[in-house]
Amino acid sequence: MKILNEREAFLLDFEVLQHLKDYKEKYNWLFSAEDDAKFKGRKKRFTGAGLGLEVMTRDVLLYTELRSAANITSKLVLLELMTYLNTLDLMKIEKLQIVNSLPRSMVHLYGLVEECDQRFDEATCEALLEKVNELVPLPEEEEAEEEEAEAEEEAVEEAVAGADAAETEEVSEEIKMEVD
Amino acid sequence: MFILSQLLDLIRIPPHLFHLPVHHVLRDELHQKYANKVITNLGLAVAVWDILDIKDGLLKPGDGGSYVEVTFRLVVWKPFVGEILTGWVTDCSAEGIKVHMKFFNEIFIPKAYLFEACIFKPVEKAWVWKPDEDTELFIDLNEKIRFRVEEEVFVSVKPKSSTEALGLDESVSKAPPYALVASCQTDGMGCVSWWD
Numbered sequence: 001m002k003i004l005n006e007r008e009a010f011l012l013d014f015e016v017l018q019h020l021k022d023y024k025e026k027y028n029w030l031f032s033a034e035d036d037a038k039f040k041g042r043k044k045r046f047t048g049a050g051l052g053l054e055v056m057t058r059d060v061l062l063y064t065e066l067r068s069a070a071n072i073t074s075k076l077v078l079l080e081l082m083t084y085l086n087t088l089d090l091m092k093i094e095k096l097q098i099v100n101s102l103p104r105s106m107v108h109l110y111g112l113v114e115e116c117d118q119r120f121d122e123a124t125c126e127a128l129l130e131k132v133n134e135l136v137p138l139p140e141e142e143e144a145e146e147e148e149a150e151a152e153e154e155a156v157e158e159a160v161a162g163a164d165a166a167e168t169e170e171v172s173e174e175i176k177m178e179v180d
Numbered sequence: 181m182f183i184l185s186q187l188l189d190l191i192r193i194p195p196h197l198f199h200l201p202v203h204h205v206l207r208d209e210l211h212q213k214y215a216n217k218v219i220t221n222l223g224l225a226v227a228v229w230d231i232l233d234i235k236d237g238l239l240k241p242g243d244g245g246s247y248v249e250v251t252f253r254l255v256v257w258k259p260f261v262g263e264i265l266t267g268w269v270t271d272c273s274a275e276g277i278k279v280h281m282k283f284f285n286e287i288f289i290p291k292a293y294l295f296e297a298c299i300f301k302p303v304e305k306a307w308v309w310k311p312d313e314d315t316e317l318f319i320d321l322n323e324k325i326r327f328r329v330e331e332e333v334f335v336s337v338k339p340k341s342s343t344e345a346l347g348l349d350e351s352v353s354k355a356p357p358y359a360l361v362a363s364c365q366t367d368g369m370g371c372v373s374w375w376d
Binding site: 015016019101111 | 181183186187207211227264282328367
């Protein structure tokens, strides 16, 4: 093995997510109970690429889906966010981190951007956060959870722990309706 | 953060795969070799991104397989020093906090890199941050935590002797091939829920 170029490019979480999803699709891998229900009667999974890739795909998908990258729905959203970030005087790596972790609060943004308080005034930062919120709104379920009483939150958690996909969906739908 | 690395390797194609298209076979062989493995001084290999060049196969006397030199790009997970990441707490001890990120588990926050007013409570097995006298913020197990990468440690885990390579001897050190040292010292770090 020879390393020709250690770092040819940086990748966004979003790109990696798409790439691994393609593999998952191609190899017919099912990782969760929901997948099983969705693709019932599908052909058997392919194992040619080895267990290493399968495990890696499962775990990275699990991670990136919990992270913000999964909330970006399409390339257009990404494009708009990038065009907006390009109007600001940010380093490439800072833009990358902002797109990857989509900060929602000032402290988070200050962590990502070096010397943020000196380089940008408060209004600029707030505008940035607002733009992020506008382009990539948080999923509804999370908001619902915050608004619900604790007791019900626990019930949801229990249902999730039970790994009964159908039941979980029912519960979250109930919550959604109540919020509406 | 994921990066793209360009690599070159000689891959053996076993004879029973000769009837398949060569790039399919190579992709699978490369995945078998690299996926979920640490490449020393590079990072954790995730998956093949694309194959750039496939040379003609070479033969070896006494071997039915063909050896193909292939240039490809690999998705590698390698955070840079100073990057802000989120993970989940797996273990709290007097030395510090262990964090996992689902696909990568070797992240450690030593006590020296925690907030200054942090103390360890052995009874609850948790670290507690006291920003002022009255408030106590707990870092519990499975809590979502935000941290800054401070250092990356690569250890070569190649077997030291031939007996070890054959699996007759247990290797002496059990250090992970790739580990991260992280910190939680500035505003915005620590449990994600504190800052919302």
